[in-house]
Amino acid sequence: MTPELTALALASLLQVVQFALYAIPANKELGTGYTSSARDREPSRAMSDRTGRLGRAFDNHFEGLILFTIAVVVVTLADQSSAVTAACGWIYLAARVAYVPAYAFGLRPWRSLIWFVGLIATITMTVAALI
Template sequence: MTAELTTLTLAGLLQGLQYLAFALPANAELGTGYTASPRDRAPSRSLSVKTARLQRALSNHFEALILFTLAVTVVSLGGQNTPFTAACAWVYLGARLLYVPAYYFGWRPGRSLIWAFGFLATMAMLIAALI
């Protein structure tokens, strides 16, 4: 498996771990009466600050993962795998690994800088696929 596909697989596993890291405290805080419901109304309780941050980090990774998946697909199907695209893929994954604690602990401006590294690595992969 290429480095790009390996990092995509690991990013998918990270997404699963992020989901669990959010879902477990969210279920405890909101109660299973709400979380198992069709959620036709807003919850009667709010999430704690840290759990809400985990939710936002999870949503952000879903958004980032779409672009990263696109980049890996284009690089892989186009036969454009290079040491540069592999390095970019690893930078993306590293940034996403750091992003979760950065968001959870409210690191400023660190969280935004970490996000930018992952985003720029993804954009660099797409540009490299065109060259």
Template sequence: MPVEVQVLAYAAVLQYLQFVLMAVPLNIQLGTDYTGGPRDEPKEVKGVPGRLKRAMDNHFEGLILFTIAVVVVVLGDAGGSLTAKAAWTYLGARILYVPAYASGIPMLRSAIWFVGFAATFVMLMAALL
């Protein structure tokens, strides 16, 4: 299995873990009657549970671009040392992003997000050039 595909699988596992990490405090905050119901009236999720939800949602967005990069690299037979390092960098950034976002430290999550975003771009450019 190409390294980039392996890292993509780990990124998917991270998405599952983020869901579990977010779901427990969110259910405590909103109550299971609400989260198990139709949710006709939206409720604001505040504090750490809200930040964990936004971090999870952000990973869904980033995972789309990363998946595209992996597909382009693998189908284009463009994998190599650079794309493997960029894939691991993406995953490392996404792992660090969760506690950075949950902690609420200003600008830290944005800087970490950018590292993952740039790593994805490097993979795409390596495949295209």
């Protein structure tokens, strides 16, 4: 398995961890009656700021994961794996791991800078596969 595919597999596992980090406190705060419902109405109780941030970090990773997956697929199918693309894969993963606590604890502007590092790593992977 290429380093890029390994980073992608680990990023998918990170998404599962993020789901648990969000779902457990959300269930406690909103109640399982609401979280297991169709959610046709707004919850009668509010989530804490941190739980809301964990939910937004979880959603944000889906967005980043789409672009990262595309980059990994392009690199892999084009057989363009290199030291640069491998490093970018690991940088993306490290940035996503760092992003979760940075968002959960409201670390500004670090959260945005960490997000940007992951985006640049993804873009660099894609461009490296094209040249």
